[in-house]
Amino acid sequence: MVNFESYTPTRVVFGKGTESQVGELIRAQGGTKVLVHFGGRSAKASGLLDRVLTALDQAGLPHVELGGVVPNPRLSKVREGIELARREGVDFLLAVGGGSVIDSSKAIGYGTGYQGDVWDFYSGKAKPAACLPVGCVLTISAAGSEMSNSSVITNEESWEKRGCNSDLCRPRFAVMNPELTYSLPAYQTASGCVDILSHTIERYFSGPETVEPTDSMAEGLLRTVLDAAPRAVRKPDDYEARAAIMWAGSLSHNGLTGCGRGGEGRVGDWSCHQLEHELSGMFDVTHGAGLAAVWGAWSRYVMDAAPARFARFARNVMGVADQGDDTKTALAGIAAFEDFLRSIHMPTNIHELGVDLTDEQIDELTWKCTFYGKRDIGSFKVLKAEDIKAVYRLAR
């Protein structure tokens, strides 16, 4: 086990009806004026936004609203939020939505008290020194932003998508009512589940080493989502399934499943995220579906770096019986995971995403993956440009 830090200060308020507590929660954090940030029509149509605003009114908290956050949240909206927050003297940001809304709120939090351009924090030009407090009412189980230290923003002037990580932006509280996810379409539910699984899987395959209790807990989280995902897809109002997915989603990305990993200094492999990142940049695919499309190819390509690790995954997560040797067991586990993906109508290759990659497109994706020739990716097996091309070819 390598040295690590774990810091998860977010107060989680989980369960039915908990959105009615937002007023008290903000008051407990010292908030006196709130910017309520949200996405599109669903928060309004469902009545959730009204319930939240009523709770703020009941707590005597003045508020302003800013909707219109889109998936892959935009810098222009962040700037609009910063201006609004300054003009209105807001001292608390309440995100009502999923990862995009929370990430946009975090960016507004960074920018409001900063003299320069908020993009500085995402381009790497500056490090945030402060962030307005952020709280959230979660409506989508997927990104894990409700407990994480990260925020990803897209600059639509340059079409760059960049992240900024800092403990300053970890939400002060996260209100999680699984019922709020009942209305998600099956495809979004399934994609969210793949995103959750992948947050733990990326960390699980940091390298070949065993780390307890982190491994056992990670395997438990994975089995939980593997079991609950088909149930939530089949029956959108299955409370136990929705609750299991929602809580697993937060625990999969708050750092818990990375504790003690990363012998080479990096926690998590993150190759699949990188491969998908470029894919969704070029073809606007849903993040979780994109991850599903590349995982099998990546796994088969890197598995020989440590078959025993994949064999453990096969046995402890996928419930595959030992096949006599690690490689065979590992391959059976990968196939079992693909069977799971099919069972929730997720793609297992890029063609099934609706994209038929040309060789030229693979070259371009690879060029971007390597940050224009400047880096390799991955840690379980380090992938150079030629490897990345090979994985895209296997996946198409």
Add this chain to the structure above:
Amino acid sequence: MVNFESYTPTRVVFGKGTESQVGELIRAQGGTKVLVHFGGRSAKASGLLDRVLTALDQAGLPHVELGGVVPNPRLSKVREGIELARREGVDFLLAVGGGSVIDSSKAIGYGTGYQGDVWDFYSGKAKPAACLPVGCVLTISAAGSEMSNSSVITNEESWEKRGCNSDLCRPRFAVMNPELTYSLPAYQTASGCVDILSHTIERYFSGPETVEPTDSMAEGLLRTVLDAAPRAVRKPDDYEARAAIMWAGSLSHNGLTGCGRGGEGRVGDWSCHQLEHELSGMFDVTHGAGLAAVWGAWSRYVMDAAPARFARFARNVMGVADQGDDTKTALAGIAAFEDFLRSIHMPTNIHELGVDLTDEQIDELTWKCTFYGKRDIGSFKVLKAEDIKAVYRLAR
């Protein structure tokens, strides 16, 4: 899954050499003058106290020291600490030790800014409204106080042992270097492991219900300690075993393994803790060893309330093969846990603790357990006075 709150704000700094960071950690919390609280000679003899004081000096943090905390920490020492903290204008409390030292520090934290008597918070006369910030350098894996909201103090005037729970006392940071536990005697190591296991087991047996992902993570934590405990007992400087136990110890009592449980309003059964509490009050036995001595009897007595739950424990934690029916599987799991206890030289009954209970003593223990006839205990199966007597008889 029932509604729950989860709040674990403690910054964990885990690994070799991390005690050198205490100065910066206190500075980051705004501390300017530190009371260093510790137990007996071991912190001094090992050189740890010197290293900690040096780190404070290097950070330019003035400090005063107060040693002499004993197991079952005493109210008189707490009062001494409160007086010292007030006199010296201390604004940060650093506990260097195990659960007793941390609990004593939390009590000093409550009392320093309070006009009345600190015992008010433990007797239930008042609720704490504030607590000086507490940080810790952990030297014993057992009580879990390094991340918990609880503190237990013994009033040696009345020989009452009482707890006070509040999020205000959750440590701001916990420095955990597993190497600091190398010098623990085997008996203390084993007792600590039983305490850790029992914090998860008490919650696991809140009731018959399945709660995912909580159950799977709890099982992972339990398997981790079952695997690591014999290794640490056999080889005190087995870093991986010590690290696994230390991290599992914190996660077993920071609330994680209770999330979503407690259909009847109470998270955790806690009967074994109660049965042990009276036993150690009367015979001064080590907490973990006392828990080991009563667990088998408790399990066999309550198992019929939900054999399926114990059968799951048997399969998923103890690795017992299905015995055809739940009751048989459950009993095999209980026996396997007792085999584990024997393997780390822990008692499986009260006689092996060195105590031969008389019927009169059982009556007295039971009377105390029921809080002088005022309450029942437990939630997996509610135990009335007659049940409690029966369990003590089975366990003796």
